[in-house]
Amino acid sequence: MSGIAFIGLGNMGGPMAANLVKAGHQVAGFDLAEGSLKAAAETGVQPATSLAEAVRDKDCIITMLPKGEHVISVWGELAKQISSDLLLIDCSTIDVESAKRAHALAADAGCHSLDAPVSGGTVGAANATLTFMVGGTDAAFAEGQPILQAMGKKIVHCGTEGAGQAAKICNNMILGISMIGVSEAFVLAEKLGLSHRAFFDVASTSSGQCWSLTNYCPVPGPVPASPANNGYRPGFSASLMLKDLKLAQEAAKHSGATTPVGALAASLYAEFESDGHGAEDFSAIIKLLRDSLDH
Numbered sequence: 160m161s162g163i164a165f166i167g168l169g170n171m172g173g174p175m176a177a178n179l180v181k182a183g184h185q186v187a188g189f190d191l192a193e194g195s196l197k198a199a200a201e202t203g204v205q206p207a208t209s210l211a212e213a214v215r216d217k218d219c220i221i222t223m224l225p226k227g228e229h230v231i232s233v234w235g236e237l238a239k240q241i242s243s244d245l246l247l248i249d250c251s252t253i254d255v256e257s258a259k260r261a262h263a264l265a266a267d268a269g270c271h272s273l274d275a276p277v278s279g280g281t282v283g284a285a286n287a288t289l290t291f292m293v294g295g296t297d298a299a300f301a302e303g304q305p306i307l308q309a310m311g312k313k314i315v316h317c318g319t320e321g322a323g324q325a326a327k328i329c330n331n332m333i334l335g336i337s338m339i340g341v342s343e344a345f346v347l348a349e350k351l352g353l354s355h356r357a358f359f360d361v362a363s364t365s366s367g368q369c370w371s372l373t374n375y376c377p378v379p380g381p382v383p384a385s386p387a388n389n390g391y392r393p394g395f396s397a398s399l400m401l402k403d404l405k406l407a408q409e410a411a412k413h414s415g416a417t418t419p420v421g422a423l424a425a426s427l428y429a430e431f432e433s434d435g436h437g438a439e440d441f442s443a444i445i446k447l448l449r450d451s452l453d454h
């Protein structure tokens with residue numbers, strides 16, 4: 160490998176690029192935001208002043224951008240500039256249709272490509288413990304796997320083009336729904352006079368057990384590291400959860416799947432965001448449920 164270009168050095172991309180440097184890769188980085196570029200330079204990433212400069216003479220290009228439209232725009236630019244046989248990897252969380260379009264842009268340029276969204280948040284990005292859900296051909300996966308291993312602890316090849324994004328939004332639909340379920344149960348338990356501790360001790364060792372309860376418990380106390388103990392500071396923001404639930408609804412519409420509970424979860428998070436809580440951790444949704452009960 161003669162080097163990697165990393166495009167999008169924000170909350171996730173910055174530490175991911177830093178871990179590639181730590182693993183011994185030559186990494187050039189580009190971001191529209193000067194601050195992100197500067198912070199990345201402090202971790203050993205070579206800052207580039209343009210996309211073209213970042214990707215010059217590289218074997219692999221990684222993008223970590225906010226939305227599908229950004230990925231299509233950047234990959235569209237890349238397709239005009241790069242030579243064939245490069246590996247393009249998109250780690251952003253985007254809609255399945257845009258992911259497939261991005262793969263097509265790479266194929267037209269004679270390049271291999273992977274969609275490789277992540278789970279694990281900013282802590283996983285910093286500690287190189289992300290889970291990667293990967294879509295693409297076997298050949299592209301074999302090429303990309305050693306690179307992804309420098310940034311994550313579990314790399315799952317989910318299938319062909321778009322399969323990584325499909326796995327990501329299905330997983331996060333479970334997460335959004337289960338957080339609402341756990342929150343609703345705590346609110347009901349409160350009304351029935353149960354202490355948070357008593358209910359947690361039962362549910363966490365019974366059939367109600369799930370990640371939302373045991374890792375991100377929406378009430379303070381039972382799980383010391385959960386955002387509820389830290390004023391609901393994210394963590395994983397309610398706005399990002401809403402973004403993923405909307406992507407799941409879009410995919411359900413395209414594919415003809417019936418996801419009524421996912422749709423309800425999306426509408427509850429949309430209400431929560433429009434009430435001004437988008438920047439809080441997604442477990443703060445318990446406040447919306449308490450408010451609804453009180454009215």
Ligand code: NAD
Nearest residue numbers: 167168169170171172190191192195224225251252280281
């Ligand atoms: P972020 O907003 O912190 O970073 C995105 C970066 O992309 C910004 O620095 C922005 O300046 C840059 N950018 C936008 N357009 C660009 C362009 N055309 N060229 C170069 N740079 C450009 O977002 P983030 O939290 O790092 O998230 C990135 C992706 O990862 C999103 O798709 C998000 O859904 C996903 N994700 C985030 C988390 C999390 O906890 N933050 C967890 C899992 C997945």
